[in-house]
Amino acid sequence: MTFKISDANLQRHVELLIEDWFSQPGLKARNDDGDDVNSFLNCVGFTNAAAECMRTYLNTVPADRIARGILARSIFELGVTCVWLSLTGLDGFEALRWDQQRQKKALANEMKGFHPNEELNQTISKVSEQEPHPKNSRAEQAKYFSQMINSLDTGATPLYVIYRMYSEYSHASLGVSNSYIEENDAGEVGVYFPARHQALNDHMGTAVAPFVWAVNAVNKMLI
Numbered sequence: 001m002t003f004k005i006s007d008a009n010l011q012r013h014v015e016l017l018i019e020d021w022f023s024q025p026g027l028k029a030r031n032d033d034g035d036d037v038n039s040f041l042n043c044v045g046f047t048n049a050a051a052e053c054m055r056t057y058l059n060t061v062p063a064d065r066i067a068r069g070i071l072a073r074s075i076f077e078l079g080v081t082c083v084w085l086s087l088t089g090l091d092g093f094e095a096l097r098w099d100q101q102r103q104k105k106a107l108a109n110e111m112k113g114f115h116p117n118e119e120l121n122q123t124i125s126k127v128s129e130q131e132p133h134p135k136n137s138r139a140e141q142a143k144y145f146s147q148m149i150n151s152l153d154t155g156a157t158p159l160y161v162i163y164r165m166y167s168e169y170s171h172a173s174l175g176v177s178n179s180y181i182e183e184n185d186a187g188e189v190g191v192y193f194p195a196r197h198q199a200l201n202d203h204m205g206t207a208v209a210p211f212v213w214a215v216n217a218v219n220k221m222l223i
Contacts (some may be wrong), residue, residue: 007204011058014208018058021051030157039085039093040221046082047214054211063194065180066176069169072207076163077145079210084148086217088138095138102132102143162206 017179057071085092108128149160153158168175179195 009022010204011103011210014054014211015058017212018051018055021047028039036089039089040218042093042096043082043086043214043218043221046078046085047211047218050078050082050211050214053078054208057207065179065195066169067206069166072169073163073166076166076210079212079214080145080149080152080159082214083217084141084152086221087152090197091136091138092142094133094136095142098132098139099142101130105130105132183186 035090053071053074055067057075060068060071062068081096085096088095104127108124111124112128141151145163146160149163152159163167182192183189183190
């Protein structure tokens with residue numbers, strides 16, 4: 001026998017989960033938490049961001065498919081990254097820190113000489129000269145989301161494929177603009193609002209799951 005929960009019931013349960021999450025008083029690191037404290041605190045941060053996006057997703061009307069698709073992609077990326085970080089611990093945190101510093105250095109190099117503010121230019125120059133922390137074995141997973149997903153045991157679920165499908169709604173692609181275009185029986189092409197095409201983000205469970213994964217990952221780190 002197969003049981004299927006309705007979108008309305010699913011939404012009600014997720015709203016209760018979000019309410020419970022935001023009712024928490026906050027967290028403070030203990031002196032004896034050790035090196036993994038950074039991993040834990042950043043997992044909490046990722047989950048909080050996913051909860052914000054999830055709440056907005058639920059409050060967005062289903063007809064606004066592009067907005068919901070962008071939010072679903074963010075929830076997906078935040079949830080998966082949280083789970084990955086909870087499993088990789090200090091190595092994962094250092095890999096994410098390396099990637100952040102790498103990106104900041106690249107941005108600073110792009111910004112050199114473009115801003116008239118001398119004080120800001122000095123800051124940009126300083127950042128551009130800084131070298132990122134040493135690259136560890138998890139660095140490529142932090143840099144490439146596909147490698148991060150591949151490092152996880154996801155069974156038969158093609159998580160990266162789902163992510164790429166969400167990504168089509170998050171960029172100015174023809175997939176976005178063409179989703180509003182349809183040809184009728186008379187061969188006339190028109191643009192329709194809202195779009196008549198179904199979208200991946202029409203399936204609420206796909207958007208909800210990564211948020212639940214993130215909450216579960218944080219709960220396991222608290223035990």
